[in-house]
Amino acid sequence: MHTDEQSYKNTDRHSGMSLYDEAVSYLVIIENEIVLRTNEVIQGILMLVLSYYVYGYNYSPEEASSLEFIQRMLLDINPEKGHKRGRKNSKYDRDPKAGSLIDSIVELV
Incomplete structure (x- = not known):
């Protein structure tokens, strides 16, 4: 060990x-x-x-929204296609919850 x-x-x-x-x-x-x-x-x-x-x-489903928010908003890692959420057939390029929070923050700035 x-x-x-x-x-x-x-x-x-x-x-x-x-x-x-x-x-x-x-x-x-x-x-x-x-x-x-x-x-x-x-x-x-x-x-x-x-x-x-x-x-x-891939991000685990339980942590995907939080980790994607950190990735996209705080670390500015924004791939045009693809994600680390694990669901390959997702219709969203970014997590809807993380995306909504990011959009709200950007509107305030």
């Missing part, structure tokens, strides 16, 4: 008081293997979203 994986499995996942607590570290775990680690929340979010592209995974 990988040392990082051992420490992950033995870690109290509620040890930090907030996302910005100095004691908190952020892990990207793929197939029960820690592949990336950082102590910075923004870097952790960036690594999470980009990992889907690097490793070729």
Whole structure:
């Protein structure tokens, strides 16, 4: 077993008081293997979203709207075709919930 994986499995996942607590570290775990680690929340979010592209995974249905919002609005990754939502036959180029929120924010600016 990988040392990082051992420490992950033995870690109290509620040890930090907030996302910005100095004691908190952020892990990207793929197939029960820690592949990336950082102590910075923004870097952790960036690594999470980009990992889907690097490793070729699709967003899970439960997280798709949130991750697509982060991808499109905060990271400005807006492919003309395709998405990481997993439903290949989707009639939408972007997630309707994320798209609606993005449109509302853009209208305010």
